[in-house]
Amino acid sequence: MTEFSLLPDTARIGRTALLVTDLNGMIDFYRDVVGLSVLTRHETTAMLGVGDTPLLDLQRDENASPRGHDQAGLFHNAFKVPSRAALGAALERIREHGQLDGASDHYVSEALYCTDPEDNGIEIYTDRPRAEWPRTSDGTIRIGTVPLDLDDVVAQSDGSADAPAGTTVGHVHLEVSSIDATREFYVETLGLTVQTEAQSALFLAAGDYHHHLGTNAWNGRSQPAGGRGIAWFEFVVPDDETLATVRRRLADADVAVGDRTDSLELTDPDGISIRIRAA
Template sequence: MTRTPLVPDAARIGRTALTVADIAATTAFYRDVVGLSVLTETEERATLGVDGTALLVLRRDDDAPPRNDDEAGLFHTAFRVPSRAALGAALERVRDRSEPSGASDHDVSEALYLSDPEGNGVEIYADRPRAEWPRDEDGTINMGTAPLDLDDLLSASDGAAAAPSGTTVGHIHLEATSLPASRSFYADTLGLGVQSESPSALFLAAGDYHHHLGVNVWNGRTRPAGGRGVAWFEFLLPDGDALTAVRRGLAAAGVSVAERDDGFEVTDPSGVAVRFRAE
């Protein structure tokens, strides 16, 4: 008997929220380098996104300590742009206004890597056509890592100064304290499909995407997330019925659920808050 996953195939990543110390500098980075629009801004909180849709929430907390080297938390927030031309434009912004830390061809996508002013990892990427994604015999996706031809990418740039319509948070990548515990929560309980895995990393998705969530233990994190860095990230569910089903399923599995105005929140085994909301 095939078990129906709690998180439906139509789910996707919504917003990411970060706790920061310097909200002005961090807001400027995501506006000028990543290319998001500032939707709302105060001294304590900023919301950024594209076409009026929020993708990133920044929350200032002067009392939050810096993230320690042994703490779990964010590896990167991955902003997906809708075309290679938009990724080329992002590379121009990164070179002009920041410092890239890497660039890779993952077979399923082309990706740029950098860090925000508070050390939070950022990926900006564009997917290759789904029909070109390499798959193993069991249907799982085989993602590689090869150097990205930056000169060729720059030649494709459309020169846009901002992230275009269609930009989303394509996936979130976390640093966990335990890969087996993360697999148990995200795959066994939530029902996300394991699309690719190694002894030190998992890549999971709702439906047939290459991954909505990455989890790794590459840096030996041993303490739960806390302080600055990721405050929460969310899954967007297709409707209220799906939201109710996930809430009930988590409660039945013994997972503590905290209600929010627009949905609910749970905490993963590494101390990262995961929210659920209906579109």
Template sequence: MDDAAERDDPVIPETAQMGRTALTVADLDETVAFYQDAVGLAVRARSERAATLGAGGSPVLELLADADAPPRGRTQTGLFHNAFRVPSRTALGAALERIRDRGELDGASDHYVSEALYCTDPEGNGVEIYADRPREEWPRADDESVEIGTAPLDLNALVAESDGAAEAPPETDLGHVHLEVSSLGRVRAFYADTLGLGVRTEARGASFLAAGDYHHHVGVNTWNGRTDSPDGRGLAWFEFLLPDAEAVTTARRRLSAADVPVTDREGGFELTGPDGIAVRFRARAARES
């Protein structure tokens, strides 16, 4: 690829996906149990200070224990929710049963592009479990942007489709992350202008951005008027999976050339975005394709 063509391509390719999200927690045992019992994830690795959870062998969640980390303050930016995507309404119905049995359902919505359940983990981190509607059913505006709305979700009809599974299906992944930020303009400039995500839709106090034609990989909002960077429990980092090692190398080179500081991390690199939120990049493994 010549230099001019490379400059026209987004830093995050259209084929990128979400990888893992990481949380700093005070009580590792309690938090692991919640994500096993309510979300249906399985423990892939465990030590005294950390746990890796996933579905079908692919990791989607890292829990990092730090009993001394202070709780997130009311003015601090950070995580609104991590959104775990299941492959079907059957799986979403099973998730509803698990949440009702082992957690507490905070809400449920039909977002036109997806159907979603909401709950909160023991450390106060927001959790969404959702299933996408077929892409051909996603409503679109005249400019082809995706229309994401909020309507009631029929929970009785959903639970009637449940297969009663205790674990999330192996296809379950991290569909998106939704962040609480201090400035929509600054965050859009970073994720859209610097990283190359497309703004898929906007609402009052919120923007939804994605690689390619997905409805969103990153949501951001200012609904709660948060102003301070996070420092303590909560979101530690989240990750984009790029198609291959060459894409990772290219992204790192282009960001460095744009004077964006990057740090090498486990087969990829990390940078710090607006509000001090860390974003990681690595190549997608074969089992994550």
């Protein structure tokens, strides 16, 4: 951890949570398309993941309204799979059970895009080898967008109906109301590194990953997050000692923090909840 960083270089994304109205329909989609398994299920909640690793918390509120067109919130949850064979299988599942919205080679990764039944964006991607990631003169990572050869991807499919072991939430991408406020909070306060900066967008990381957090102001959102969509997402740090250090540094920086049973909770400038817990 650098002297001025609140989050350590070893932090990563853990679980994300969505507020939904049709719990059964959303469970079916994330099982059939993303390939997640139902780990726990109750009347109004379900936890989905891979193996015994939870990745997605679905929380039902039948009265939740759709997110307004002017509200900040989720651009996409990005599920990282460990191989091109798994990416090919995901493409087959999307084609069979959903609809492919797009596909890109981002230089650092290869990605597929789709949308769940309640209009939450989803990315399923696999990383290129780290040694192949292009870098700028200052050492930060360059992320780009060029077409992805889908025929080549699907030809390598292993045909699996399930996301394999090693699947994680690699990053979260948010729609924000202000790039300046986002930079001040996530970079200047939390200490994430700007890896790539594009027009009205920042791609941020703890340590040397290409990005754990994407943020953009492309669609002119002007109001705080609300309605259906992202309820919270979390950063995971290695251990309780690191979490205690993060807690102290947040207090020193005068960042308001709430305590949960297993985590800290804070709120970004658009009202999106962030949790920080120990692995």
